Structures are given as structure tokens and as C-alpha cells.
Amino acid sequence: xxxxxxxxxxxxxxxxxxxxxxxxxxxYNVHRYWESKDKDALVAxxxxxxxxxxxxxxxxxxxxxxxxxxxxxxxxxxxxxxxxVDTAAAKAAGVKVTNTPDVLNECVADTAMTLLLSTVxxxxxxxxxxxxxxxxxxxxxxxxxVWGETLGIVGLGRIGKAIAKRAxxxxxxxxxxxxxxxxxxxxxxxxxxxxxxxxxxVLLLIMPGGAATEKMVNAxxxxxxxxxxxxxxxxxGTNVDEAAVLKALQEGTIGGAGLDVFVDEPRMSEEFFKxxxxxxxxxxxxxTVHTRTAMGQLVVDNLTAWFAGKPLLTEVPETRG
Ligand code: NAP
Ligand code: 8YV
Numbered sequence: 561x562x563x564x565x566x567x568x569x570x571x572x573x574x575x576x577x578x579x580x581x582x583x584x585x586x587x588y589n590v591h592r593y594w595e596s597k598d599k600d601a602l603v604a605x606x607x608x609x610x611x612x613x614x615x616x617x618x619x620x621x622x623x624x625x626x627x628x629x630x631x632x633x634x635x636x637x638x639x640x641x642x643x644x645v646d647t648a649a650a651k652a653a654g655v656k657v658t659n660t661p662d663v664l665n666e667c668v669a670d671t672a673m674t675l676l677l678s679t680v681x682x683x684x685x686x687x688x689x690x691x692x693x694x695x696x697x698x699x700x701x702x703x704x705x706v707w708g709e710t711l712g713i714v715g716l717g718r719i720g721k722a723i724a725k726r727a728x729x730x731x732x733x734x735x736x737x738x739x740x741x742x743x744x745x746x747x748x749x750x751x752x753x754x755x756x757x758x759x760x761x762v763l764l765l766i767m768p769g770g771a772a773t774e775k776m777v778n779a780x781x782x783x784x785x786x787x788x789x790x791x792x793x794x795x796x797g798t799n800v801d802e803a804a805v806l807k808a809l810q811e812g813t814i815g816g817a818g819l820d821v822f823v824d825e826p827r828m829s830e831e832f833f834k835x836x837x838x839x840x841x842x843x844x845x846x847x848t849v850h851t852r853t854a855m856g857q858l859v860v861d862n863l864t865a866w867f868a869g870k871p872l873l874t875e876v877p878e879t880r881g
Contacts, residue, residue: 563589568867569610571603571629574619576638580856584614587860594619603628612636612863617659618825618843620644626653634866636859637876639846640664640719643769643796647878657879658862658872662718663854664846668766669722671845672794673730675818676711676762679790679839680704682816704761704790704815707731712760714753714776715767715795716742723766735760738767753777757784762792769796779804782814790815794845797823809835820845 563569570588572581584590591610596602603625611631615621617639623646626632632655637645640661650657678684682703689700711727713720716736724734724747734747737756741749750756753776757763763785767773777791777800785791791814793800802823808814809832816837822828825843832838846852862873 565589568612569606570863571606571610571613571625573613573615573621573625576614576616576859577852577856579853580638580859583856583860584863587864588612593625600628607631612866614638614859614863615645617641618644620646621650622646623649626650626655634658634863634872636862638855638859641768641796642876643798647876651879655879656866656872657876658858658874659876660855660858661874663858664851665719665722667848667851668719668794668845669726671820671841671847672719672723672764672766672792673726675794675820675839675841676727676764676790676792677706677730679792679816679818680706680762682836684839685836706762709733709761710735710759711762711764712737712750712756714738714756714763714765714799716745716747717766719794720766723764732762754781754784757781757789758786760785760789762790764792765795765799767795767799769798773799775799775801777801777805779808782808785814787813787815791817791819793817794820797821797825802828806831809838812837 567589570584570590571593572590573593575594591602593599610629611633613621614636617637621635626646626649635645635655635657637659640659642659645657647657686700689695708731711732711734713724713736716738727734735750735756736747737750737753782804805817806829809817818839820841821843832840858874865872
């Protein structure tokens, strides 16, 4: 590939929204890390020149790559979650990290509600029921209900609150779990996740990924949720013990699950495909043209701000100061 030497170098760790990559190509000499056959050689070749990187929150950027680029100053991340970025290594190296908060709240909340409703009301199962001609032999099995039930949100942050607002509109009672009780929130707070799982019909995960939340929803939490309960995960696959979720679904020890995210996505156990009590989505929480465009613009705008010496728009707390 030919590079325009008047443009700054930018290391793009992973493929992101194509129109955003086109915007980056127009402004930078973009070096595509994930496509490179010799990644170490690529990084070494950028050692003296590369001050900027971009990535997805999921692919992130590992500490050894950050440390191998001594001139690096900014990592612009496509996604509000940036659990894949080694922020400790970035902070230690004086590198700023930005993400894409807020612009995706409403679409992710829509996805969460879609998964919640279609899981409890068995929409995907019923669609297959019609297509396979089963309706001709009799009506579909009746389902659980949503209105009047309790929704337990793990992670009542920006997106969690947008989900709560929608679920209230569906007549649900909202309760939540997080590390802190929030003073300006009237929903009941559970300091203990297992206690909340016992109390709710639907347990919905929308907290960050990473070490602090890894496998937070384990076999014990699933047992507390029980046959009466449903798990909805729009956060990160790492936040659940995926094998325990599969087992609970296979044995019917939880009512069902709606999953948008997986530990090793896009790969998952094909055992999930055999089950009628799970709705599977390919990590499309923010997946509308409108929202991905807004996220991409923030990726670009944070980089532009940095190169112009202006304040970053959305720097993550870990690298501030
Ligand atoms: P946010 O505003 O920072 O909210 C995060 C919430 O999680 C806060 O309420 C926080 O409350 C809670 N939390 C943080 N650490 C926790 C812990 N260790 N244990 C329990 N609760 C914890 O973030 P957001 O913008 O709403 O985004 C949340 C996450 O959603 C992202 O990080 C990302 O992983 C995921 N996401 C997924 C998709 C998708 O496509 N599926 C799209 C967008 C975002 P406390 O501080 O009180 O603990
Ligand atoms: C992804 C997400 O970033 O924002 C997040 O944290 O999980 C999503 O919006 C998006 O799928 C691109 O990787």
C-alpha cells in the first residue's frame, strides 16, 4: 500500500465500521494491524512515528503493543466498553484512551428490550412454529408474561437507565445491583447479586466487562434465578460463566436466556443452537446505521481533537489527569 507522507500514521488494531475506516483513511496513513502477517514487524516499523491508534472495545489494545510504540499518545476506541484496552499500560505510558459513550444508549436499550420481550414471550420459537407448519396442528404453548414482573438490572449506568425507562413503560418493576447505591435513583437497590436474582423474573446484565466482573453470573446466581427466571446479557460474554448458562438452559433450571454477547464471539458452543429456550444475537446492541455512524464520528473527532491540541471529547476515567 502507498502512504501519503504528509498524513500522520495511525495503527488500526481491528476492523471497525467501514465508513469510519474510510474517514480514517482520508486523514491518516492507516496501518491495519489485524491484516498484517508480521504484526511485530509492523509495530516495530511504526516505533518512531506512530502517535495514534484506533480499535474496537472488544479487540482493544494489549499492553505489549502499547509499550512497543514509545511515541503513542492516543487510543481512540470504537465502543463504550473498552475492556479490551490495557488502560493501566496506557496510563503508565502517558497514553490517553477515548471511548464512545452516550450516543449508543438508546439503540442498545432497544436491543435489550427486544431480547427481553422475545425471550420471555418466545418470539423466535413462535416464528419457527408458524414456518414449520406446526400451527396447523394446534396453537403454540403459552408463555410467561413481562408486564407486572420485576426486572433486575446489573449495571444501572447510562444504558441501564435507558433500559429501565423502557421497561417501566412495559409495566415492569425495576430493581438494580451495582457496586454502589445511587442517591438519585428511586428503584430498590440490592447490594447482593444472588439476593436480587432470587427476587426477579428477569436478570439483565449491562455492566462493563473486565476482571472485576468476570463470571459474575455463575452457577450459584443462575440457581438463585431459578426456573421462574430469565437471563438477558447485553454486556460482555465474560460477565457470565457461559458453560454454566448452557447447562442451566439444557437442564431447564432457568426459564430461558437472551444473549447478545459471548466469551469467544463470534464462536460459541453449537449446543446453544439446539435449544428453544434461548434467543441468540450476534453482538448487535448498538448495531443500527444511525448509532454506528455516531460512534464512528466520535472515534474520528477524538483523534482530530488530539491532533489539534484541543480537549478530548470522551476520555475514559482511567487515563484522565
Ligand atoms: P456506564 O454508564 O459506565 O455504567 C456501568 C454500570 O455498571 C454502572 O452503573 C456501574 O455502577 C456498574 N458497574 C461497574 N462496575 C461494576 C462491578 N464491578 N460490579 C457491578 N456493577 C458494576 O456504562 P454504559 O455506557 O451504560 O455501558 C455499560 C456496558 O455495556 C459497556 O461497558 C459495554 O460492556 C456494554 N455494552 C454492550 C453493547 C452491546 O452491543 N451488547 C453496547 C454498548 C455497551 P457502580 O459504579 O455503582 O458499580
Ligand atoms: C461494540 C459495544 O462496540 O459499545 C460497546 O461496548 O459492545 C458495541 O457497541 C460494537 O459492536 C463494535 O465493536
